[in-house]
Amino acid sequence: MTVTIYDVAREAGVSMATVSRVVNNNPNVKPQTRKKVYEAIERLGYRPNAVARGLASKKTTTVGVVIPDIANAIFAEVARGIEDIANMYHYNIILCNADKRKEKEIRVINTLLEKQVDGLLFMGGAVTDEHLQAFNTSNVPIVLCATTDEKGAMPSVDIDHESAAFDAVQRLIAEGHRKIAMISGTLQDPANGYARYQGYKKALEQAGIPFDEDYVRIGNYRYESGIEAMQHFLGLSNRPTAVFAATDEMAIGAIHSIQDEGLKVPEDVSVISVDNIRMASMVRPQLTTVAQPMYDIGAVSMRLLTKLMKKENVEQSRVVLPHELIVRSSVAALQ
Template identity: 50%
Template sequence: MDKQTITIYDVAREANVSMATVSRVVNGNPNVKPATRQKVLKVIEKLDYRPNAVARGLASKKTTTVGVVIPDITNIYFSTLARGIDDVATMYKYNIILANSDENSQKEVSTLDNLFAKQVDGLIYMGHNISDAVRAEFSRAKTPIVLAGSVDPDEQVASVNIDYKAAVKEAVALLLQKGAKKIAFVSSAMNQPINGEYRLSGYTEALAEAKIPYDGNLVFETDYNFRAGEALWDKLQAVGADAAYVADDELSVGVLDGALDHGAKVPKDFQIITSNNTFLTEITRPQLSSISQPLYDIGAVAMRLLTKMMNKETVSEKTVLLPFTITERSSTKK
């Protein structure tokens, strides 16, 4: 028999039971005699029957599928979040469709369109910027949506993250405490609320409390990658920066290598504190001090929140803030 044509009917006939019994076995319903369950499972294995998720979805109006939009699949920050999402999705028997949006607003909209067309039951969105076009897609879809490691300043969309403002304020205060005088703020696009609103206000508050005037020349926008960090060193030197808070680990490694390549000693001449505490912080020499956020947990909690929303359970808190700490390593002074 052609594997493609094996149906629940074939399994029922071969096992000499009703289709309802096969359905109960497939869906893990306990109301089946153990001997019958074993018989049906043997036939399923013999015929290599695979339940048709699409057909099941049509019957139940659910596809048990969750869409996950990830801005950059190669960035360890996002892939660690995705691990947490995937583990909880598996636990609750949801399948995941992972889509890479390249932080490109047009691609984000077409990616969302594709996922909603596949009738996903819910969506986890990790893009750092919710453009008006993306927000319009969200409201049109009527599908539960949770942001993971991303913020909605309007708090219309549920989200799980850390308090980015407080974290950056603490990181910058630590650099000041360790003698830094001119601290650069290095992130990607400032039109992303996570950078331009939350992180930047943490930076400016830390400076204000230390009675240090804000200097726009010390604020840098760049791409989140190693090469961009290396290329930044000349500009950091030109403005006389003696330390930097950097919003991404790979970018931090680039800044560190740029400094070392030009003969600067880290942390003696230049101090660095980064943001995500991924394993990159430990494989550099010197190792990088970092804000430490529970990335895996952010993904896991976001997925759990989404399961509650998909099942119409009561959600008491739509904005979930998980705790952060600062991990001091060798890129800041002792």
């Protein structure tokens, strides 16, 4: 049989109100009484009913998190930042994988809102009108994490993806490269895709380097698409001397593709990217990349959400965190 608060009160010889105060960490309970209640809880195996407490307080102390790809290491780092801050403020997390599919993202958003979460963190690709419609039906705060909406109407935490890509390509240009290819993400993705593509083009334009469509391949952010894109570049008669990949995982695929052809990185082809996942320092040669502060993005997003959930004053609802070029050994000066 389910153990109730009434059973605990009878076992401890106190009122149900006293048990409730102990369970909710109310300080207005004598130490000896608190000890007696905890002993009764342990003997009976009582667990407070979170659903009932949520109905009474209209708060579930639960936050929904929509993640694009749970297998991608970079999102694991964001999730860690979210979890640490959630624990600090005594919130539980419901983590949902949406596979970067719009229809699944919408379904997951609605499911989480139906579960009466107190707030929602959304990590995804493009924030479409369908997403905004789902968000607008919510009566709880929503923060965009590692993405933004085009109109800038929603609270968000991210980096400047165009600037990060610009800095990466500019590094290649500074090393004397002019035949620079790009392995891009989908251009429908406003941050990791389109913005980084725009940063690549802007760096070329500023340096007076003509844009060449043969030097751009669209990948899906994963290792295999980096291999495929690099195979295309290596097959060109006018082979690029350097490659900028929109993500580290695609960059690592490019490095392995170059090495499979008997060529060397960076002696024959330099490779640079954005993200700075753990594998960037494990691959050989180690990957030069622009680091996103992924843990901080998760942590700051969750902290912003806690402020909105508690109706605290928020001075800045759109936060842009700094990125940093991490120089390793996959880029060399053109001989």
